[in-house]
Amino acid sequence: MTRTRSEDRRGYFFVLPTVIVLVVVAVYPMILAAWISLRRVVIVFHEDHFVGLSNYAFLVRDPRFWTALGNTTYFTVVAVIIELLLGLGFALLLHTSFRGQKLFRAAILIPWAIPTVVSAKMWSWIWNPEYGLISRTLPNSDINWLGMPGYAMHAAILVDVWKTTPFVALLLFAGLETIPTVLYKAAAVDGASSWRTFFFITLPLLRPTLVVVLVFRTLDAFRIFDAVYVLTGGGPANTTETLSIYAYKMLMRSGDFGYGSTLAVATFLCVMAISAIYIRMLGMPSRSQRS
Amino acid sequence: MTSRSPLARAGLMLAVFAAMSFCVGPFVFQAITSLTPDRDIARTGLPSTLTLDHYASALAGRPFMHVVQNSIVVSSVVTVVSLAIAAPAAFAIVKLRVRGKRLLLAAALAISMFPPIATVSPLYLALRRAGLLDSLLGLTIPYTTFALPLALWILTGFFQDIPDDLYLAARIDGCSMFSAFRKVLLPLAMPGIATAAILTFIFAYNEFLYALTFLSSPDKRTIPVAISLFAGEHTEPWGDIAAASIISTLPLVVVAVTFQRKIVRALTAGAVKG
Numbered sequence: 001m002t003r004t005r006s007e008d009r010r011g012y013f014f015v016l017p018t019v020i021v022l023v024v025v026a027v028y029p030m031i032l033a034a035w036i037s038l039r040r041v042v043i044v045f046h047e048d049h050f051v052g053l054s055n056y057a058f059l060v061r062d063p064r065f066w067t068a069l070g071n072t073t074y075f076t077v078v079a080v081i082i083e084l085l086l087g088l089g090f091a092l093l094l095h096t097s098f099r100g101q102k103l104f105r106a107a108i109l110i111p112w113a114i115p116t117v118v119s120a121k122m123w124s125w126i127w128n129p130e131y132g133l134i135s136r137t138l139p140n141s142d143i144n145w146l147g148m149p150g151y152a153m154h155a156a157i158l159v160d161v162w163k164t165t166p167f168v169a170l171l172l173f174a175g176l177e178t179i180p181t182v183l184y185k186a187a188a189v190d191g192a193s194s195w196r197t198f199f200f201i202t203l204p205l206l207r208p209t210l211v212v213v214l215v216f217r218t219l220d221a222f223r224i225f226d227a228v229y230v231l232t233g234g235g236p237a238n239t240t241e242t243l244s245i246y247a248y249k250m251l252m253r254s255g256d257f258g259y260g261s262t263l264a265v266a267t268f269l270c271v272m273a274i275s276a277i278y279i280r281m282l283g284m285p286s287r288s289q290r291s
Numbered sequence: 292m293t294s295r296s297p298l299a300r301a302g303l304m305l306a307v308f309a310a311m312s313f314c315v316g317p318f319v320f321q322a323i324t325s326l327t328p329d330r331d332i333a334r335t336g337l338p339s340t341l342t343l344d345h346y347a348s349a350l351a352g353r354p355f356m357h358v359v360q361n362s363i364v365v366s367s368v369v370t371v372v373s374l375a376i377a378a379p380a381a382f383a384i385v386k387l388r389v390r391g392k393r394l395l396l397a398a399a400l401a402i403s404m405f406p407p408i409a410t411v412s413p414l415y416l417a418l419r420r421a422g423l424l425d426s427l428l429g430l431t432i433p434y435t436t437f438a439l440p441l442a443l444w445i446l447t448g449f450f451q452d453i454p455d456d457l458y459l460a461a462r463i464d465g466c467s468m469f470s471a472f473r474k475v476l477l478p479l480a481m482p483g484i485a486t487a488a489i490l491t492f493i494f495a496y497n498e499f500l501y502a503l504t505f506l507s508s509p510d511k512r513t514i515p516v517a518i519s520l521f522a523g524e525h526t527e528p529w530g531d532i533a534a535a536s537i538i539s540t541l542p543l544v545v546v547a548v549t550f551q552r553k554i555v556r557a558l559t560a561g562a563v564k565g
Contacts, residue, residue: 010468011383011387011388011389011468012383012389013379014379014380014382014383014387014389014472015379015380015383015384015389015392015395017376017379017380018376018377018380018395018399018439018443019380019395021376021435021439022398022399022402022436022439022440025410025414025432025433025435025436025439026402026405026410026436027402028413029410029413029414029417030405030409030410030413032413033409033410033412033413036412036413036416041412089306089310090310093303093306093307093310096303098303098304098307100307103311104307104310104311105551105555106548106551107311107314107315108310108314109544109547109548109551109554109555110314110315110318110544110547110548111314111317111318112547113493113540113543113544113546113547113548114318114540114543114544115496115497115499115514115515115518115539115540115543116497116499116515117497117499117514117515117516117518117519118514118515118518118536118539118540119317120519121518121519121521121532121536122317122318122320122321122533122536123317125321125324125529125532125533126317126320128529131332131333131336131529132336133320133336136335136336162313162314162317166314167558170555170558170559171558171559173559174555174559216404219404220404222406223405223406223407223408225407225408225499225500226499226500226515229499229519230499230519243406243408244406244407244408244500247408247411248408248411248500248504251411251412251415251504252504257412257415257416260411260412261412261413263408264406264408264409264410264411264412265409267406267408267409268405268406268409271404271405271406275404
């Protein structure tokens with residue numbers, strides 16, 4: 001490949017618009033959010049002045065923040081574990097040949113294609129305490145799924161599991177497809193049981209894909225807003241209030257942009273911390289360039 | 292894989308049936324509700340007769356078709372703009388020697404993973420200052436934060452599948468860098484661009500937080516906002532909500548099922564290429 005220097009430089013013109021847009025709509029606003037979090041900003045009172053770290057001082061003593069952090073962590077851990085296990089099961093089914101395989105592949109895309117808000121509304125109808133499917137099929141239970149602390153969080157987790165397990169399954173299925181079939185043939189010749197084959201061939205070779213899925217799902221679940229907001233609005237008694245929901249309420253309902261931004265920045269820092277922990281534990285995700 | 296014991300076969304079919312019901316069941320139940328008369332919804336939940344009343348009221352009584360139109364406009368604009376910006380960048384990243392291309396891809400990925408709430412307050416203030424709050428056009432600006440990285444990653448994957456030789460041949464035949472991109476690479480990448488367009492559109496169509504925050508008047512709402520705020524006079528109109536949900540999601544489901552191979556390939560490419 002013989003390319004001149006000036007030509008290489010012209011290559012940057014192709015990349016420049018993307019860089020500019022990403023800086024303007026994402027990087028710069030993020031820096032600005034950090035700046036606003038150091039101020040007291042209440043739009044309706046035309047208040048806007050520098051307050052240093054006092055929002056952060058308030059944050060660490062704000063029990064509602066710690067509750068939201070706990071809720072978000074619980075939601076993320078439980079949802080991601082279930083999604084990975086169930087998704088792996090689905091992926092193995094996708095990887096097996098049987099009649100109706102095509103139909104199954106189509107069916108699995110349905111939850112993925114349905115907007116999160118629509119699926120949350122759908123589930124809140126299923127859980128409706130008076131007429132919903134659940135209260136009708138379990139006539140003796142008078143559990144108000146979305147109205148009782150403890151139940152509502154798990155109802156929200158189920159919505160997330162329903163919506164995102166197909167995506168997990170498809171990624172893991174793609175990972176399964178990359179495992180050479182020769183290995184399975186060799187294992188069969190050696191008389192290995194299907195359990196041994198699964199634990200000594202499938203799982204180790206699927207590890208890179210599992211890591212990518214784990215990282216992506218964790219970061220995605222941690223920023224959860226729409227599904228829970230539509231399902232419960234953060235209630236009952238803030239038991240399902242996640243960090244994004246708390247920050248949203250502080251910004252848009254209370255109009256406290258300073259402290260709302262502090263909460264948003266805290267959420268962002270949590271996501272950074274999770275990424276750092278993963279990178280330390282698992283190495284860089286292998287979602288890198290093939291070139 | 293053809294010789295399975297009857298027991299294993301029964302187990303497999305059971306597992307497939309359970310998985311299918313889990314995925315499709317709620318959607319089917321929603322479709323049934325959308326056809327159930329209100330009196331049955333209040334009594335048994337199951338329809339004694341089928342009715343199209345809920346569809347009629349979604350299409351006529353409330354401005355729901357206007358909402359659908361808003362969503363289509365916003366999603367289309369975001370899709371076209373993101374692809375127009377991302378396509379040349381993806382081409383340069385794959386076929387040209389551009390320093391820092393890995394960094395750009397990593398940054399795009401990181402941006403697509405950050406919590407959108409983190410940029411809500413500055414974007415709100417900026418849009419307010421620019422007079423773009425409560426405007427569909429204004430909404431497309433924050434949407435590029437997730438649409439552009441998505442388009443960039445998908446297109447990068449597709450440009451990688453086009454052999455370098457084709458680009459070099461075009462250059463040797465006297466094409467400039469730009470015309471090689473426009474006349475040779477871009478037409479070849481069309482299937483990939485179409486897939487990227489479908490995915491970007493779906494992601495924009497689904498977005499909720501920005502739409503909820505940056506739009507306020509009812510006639511500007513997008514589908515997720517309208518459905519989340521769907522309110523009746525006394526009780527929640529579950530039949531109407533179901534009908535509106537089906538109207539707004541059926542097209543997506545049809546597209547997803549029709550193009551499932553391409554969509555799955557685009558979604559999974561980055562995760563397994565390694």
